[in-house]
Amino acid sequence: MRLLSLLPLLVAGLTSVVLAADADSGKVVCYFGSWAVWRPNDGKFDVDDIDPFLCTHLIFGFAGLSNETWQIEVLDPWNELCPDEEGGNNCAYDRFVALKEVNPSLTVLLAVGGWREGSVDYSVMADDAQKRKLFIDSTIALIRKHGFDGLDLDWEYPASRGGIPEDKENFVTLIQEMRQEFDKFSPPLFMSTAMAAGKPVIDAAYDIKPLVDLFDSFHIMNYDYHGAWETHTHHNSPLCGYYLDSGIELYYNVIFTINYYMELGLPREKIVMGIPTYGRCWTLDSLDDTGMLAPAHAPGPAGPYIKIPGTLGFNEICKRFHEMDCTVVRDPALHEPYFYCPSDKIWCGFDDAVSVFEKARYAKNMGLAGFLVWTIDTDDFRPRCYDQPFHLVKSMKEGFSLPADNNLPNCSYTPSTTALPTTTTTTPLPTTTLPPTTTTTPLPTTIPSPNHHHNNTGAYHHHHHSFPDHYSHSYHDSCPNNYRCSNHYPSPNHYFGFFFPHKDCNKYWECINGQAILQLCGPGTLFDEDLMLCNWENQVDTSDCTLWICEVDNTYLPHADCDKYYRCYSGSPHLEQCPNGLYWNQSLSLCDMPSNVDTSNCNPV
Ligand SMILES: *[C@@H]1O[C@H](CO)[C@@H](O)[C@H](O)[C@H]1NC(C)=O
Ligand SMILES: *[C@@H]1O[C@H](CO)[C@@H](O)[C@H](O)[C@H]1NC(C)=O
Numbered sequence: 001m002r003l004l005s006l007l008p009l010l011v012a013g014l015t016s017v018v019l020a021a022d023a024d025s026g027k028v029v030c031y032f033g034s035w036a037v038w039r040p041n042d043g044k045f046d047v048d049d050i051d052p053f054l055c056t057h058l059i060f061g062f063a064g065l066s067n068e069t070w071q072i073e074v075l076d077p078w079n080e081l082c083p084d085e086e087g088g089n090n091c092a093y094d095r096f097v098a099l100k101e102v103n104p105s106l107t108v109l110l111a112v113g114g115w116r117e118g119s120v121d122y123s124v125m126a127d128d129a130q131k132r133k134l135f136i137d138s139t140i141a142l143i144r145k146h147g148f149d150g151l152d153l154d155w156e157y158p159a160s161r162g163g164i165p166e167d168k169e170n171f172v173t174l175i176q177e178m179r180q181e182f183d184k185f186s187p188p189l190f191m192s193t194a195m196a197a198g199k200p201v202i203d204a205a206y207d208i209k210p211l212v213d214l215f216d217s218f219h220i221m222n223y224d225y226h227g228a229w230e231t232h233t234h235h236n237s238p239l240c241g242y243y244l245d246s247g248i249e250l251y252y253n254v255i256f257t258i259n260y261y262m263e264l265g266l267p268r269e270k271i272v273m274g275i276p277t278y279g280r281c282w283t284l285d286s287l288d289d290t291g292m293l294a295p296a297h298a299p300g301p302a303g304p305y306i307k308i309p310g311t312l313g314f315n316e317i318c319k320r321f322h323e324m325d326c327t328v329v330r331d332p333a334l335h336e337p338y339f340y341c342p343s344d345k346i347w348c349g350f351d352d353a354v355s356v357f358e359k360a361r362y363a364k365n366m367g368l369a370g371f372l373v374w375t376i377d378t379d380d381f382r383p384r385c386y387d388q389p390f391h392l393v394k395s396m397k398e399g400f401s402l403p404a405d406n407n408l409p410n411c412s413y414t415p416s417t418t419a420l421p422t423t424t425t426t427t428p429l430p431t432t433t434l435p436p437t438t439t440t441t442p443l444p445t446t447i448p449s450p451n452h453h454h455n456n457t458g459a460y461h462h463h464h465h466s467f468p469d470h471y472s473h474s475y476h477d478s479c480p481n482n483y484r485c486s487n488h489y490p491s492p493n494h495y496f497g498f499f500f501p502h503k504d505c506n507k508y509w510e511c512i513n514g515q516a517i518l519q520l521c522g523p524g525t526l527f528d529e530d531l532m533l534c535n536w537e538n539q540v541d542t543s544d545c546t547l548w549i550c551e552v553d554n555t556y557l558p559h560a561d562c563d564k565y566y567r568c569y570s571g572s573p574h575l576e577q578c579p580n581g582l583y584w585n586q587s588l589s590l591c592d593m594p595s596n597v598d599t600s601n602c603n604p605v
């Protein structure tokens with residue numbers, strides 16, 4: 001299928017409202033991998049990059065277990081500890097815990113274990129009363145010393161990866177003993193656990209019923225269902241089973257795992273569902289087959305930050321979309337996107353703002369306690385691709401904080417009745433001088449109205465996926481036309497994807513949760529009414545909209561904010577701000593008293 005050459009457009013408006021982490025938004029459990037501090041350039045993520053109001057629970061990964069002393073051990077003392085402790089320098093533990101000074105309602109936990117720690121040492125420790133005591137006592141001492149609220153135990157996994165069958169029972173014993181000690185504090189130390197997603201591992205590892213009351217919450221790792229250890233493409237974290245799944249793969253999806261834990265006796269209110277901020281990637285055998293279950297016998301090339309073949313963080317993925325031609329596919333039988341790029345034959349199943357929103361809605365509608373993010377350090381945290389930092393986490397929070405509506409995902413799919421997958425090609429950005437980015441503007445008091453209707457029947461709904469670029473801006477406005485924004489989405493699961501044009505060719509409206517968000521197309525592009533996308537300007541019919549061209553020096557263009565405007569020089573627009581609270585009057589090309597300026601088409605400050 002021939003694809004359109006489109007500039008990525010902005011969908012960042014999804015999260016223009018910063019949601020405070022409050023009780024209504026459920027548990028927002030954010031894992032931080034402290035080794036992210038060693039990533040280069042824009043990939044580097046330190047404790048100071050954490051927004052203290054993003055999450056309700058912050059988890060520091062990872063501490064380890066010494067197989068000599070059987071005590072918990074600090075894995076990277078230079079980063080984790082302070083200079084007054086042996087080998088310490090960066091104070092990451094203390095800086096992490098200090099985020100509670102900014103947001104006192106945060107719960108901060110230390111995680112012990114993780115994939116790289118393996119299972120063997122934990123298996124040996126859990127099998128021996130004396131070693132268990134050494135581990136428990138040292139753990140309490142470490143978390144108390146640094147002021148953590150408790151522990152997140154990430155033994156991956158009892159009875160697997162070198163563990164023994166007795167691990168299942170020993171795990172319960174370990175947790176009983178630990179709970180007893182944790183309860184001696186007031187308030188009791190918090191205790192949670194990361195739990196496997198695959199049924200065979202779950203069956204071997206956990207005796208659920210005796211664990212239910214011992215842990216404060218259960219963090220289900222609903223990802224890594226598929227990856228380059230397999231020889232065909234599939235998705236990292238499919239919400240639903242794929243219709244061609246067979247055998248053991250029938251178990252490898254989010255909904256199966258959640259239902260299975262509930263069948264085993266885990267109550268909903270203790271389940272925290274995992275949502276990834278990364279993709280799993282292959283190198284395709286051939287570009288002749290680029291779909292789901294395509295042959296792929298090698299991992300995808302490593303990205304610039306994480307540098308692990310077969311894995312790309314969302315920040316690496318969105319960077320890639322800015323730099324090369326890739327095709328993003330939404331297969332109607334899959335609830336998440338995947339993409340491939342012909343230049344290096346990479347294929348990745350990943351999650352974007354739309355798919356994490358749907359996952360969070362599922363968690364909400366299932367009555368779960370909340371969701372966890374693995375990990376916040378691979379979201380677009382700087383941000384480099386979207387308007388706001390933590391684009392994915394904010395979309396998850398938005399999804400979870402909306403009221404439950406009993407609208408569970410439709411996982412049944414019949415190939416005969418369905419359309420072809422929809423695809424979007426990403427194209428590298430043109431290299432022009434760009435107007436500087438401004439931050440999101442708060443709600444204006446007046447309602448701008450689009451003065452031109454478009455027949456948007458919903459045909460484009462969900463039929464394209466577009467990638468944002470950080471030159472675009474988004475604005476939250478009251479809906480200029482409630483009918484258009486609220487009556488047109490077919491179900492509460494579908495909040496996205498309605499666009500309608502603005503009178504200026506380079507702007508458009510997007511409906512998000514019944515609100516119209518004024519968006520700007522990236523430089524060199526204009527809103528294309530036929531495609532409902534920002535398209536290269538020479539491909540757009542501009543007979544119906546106002547075109548602002550910046551070829552003549554010292555001409556002026558309006559901005560979506562009333563107090564700003566663009567001045568053209570050197571062929572490109574430069575953002576200027578009116579002084580002293582004045583507003584821009586486009587017809588007179590000057591800044592004037594707000595009362596003299598027509599604000600029906602800009603956002604008042
Ligand atoms: C203990 O751990 C070290 C590395 O952490 C490993 O090299 C060694 O083999 C382990 N010893 C035993 C007895 O498992
Ligand atoms: C689920 O989707 C399929 C098509 O994919 C459709 O035939 C079916 O009617 C849908 N079921 C519900 C309950 O919406």
Ligand SMILES: *[C@@H]1O[C@H](CO)[C@@H](O)[C@H](O)[C@H]1NC(C)=O
Pocket residue numbers: 455456457
């Ligand atoms: C809107 O578009 C649809 C599909 O293109 C068409 O069937 C319908 O007649 C149009 N409606 C109006 C009012 O133009």
Ligand SMILES: *[C@@H]1O[C@H](CO)[C@@H](O)[C@H](O)[C@H]1NC(C)=O
Pocket residue numbers: 584585586587588596597598599
């Ligand atoms: C510019 O100012 C004039 C005179 O005050 C006013 O009539 C006009 O509406 C203003 N135009 C805009 C776009 O604000």
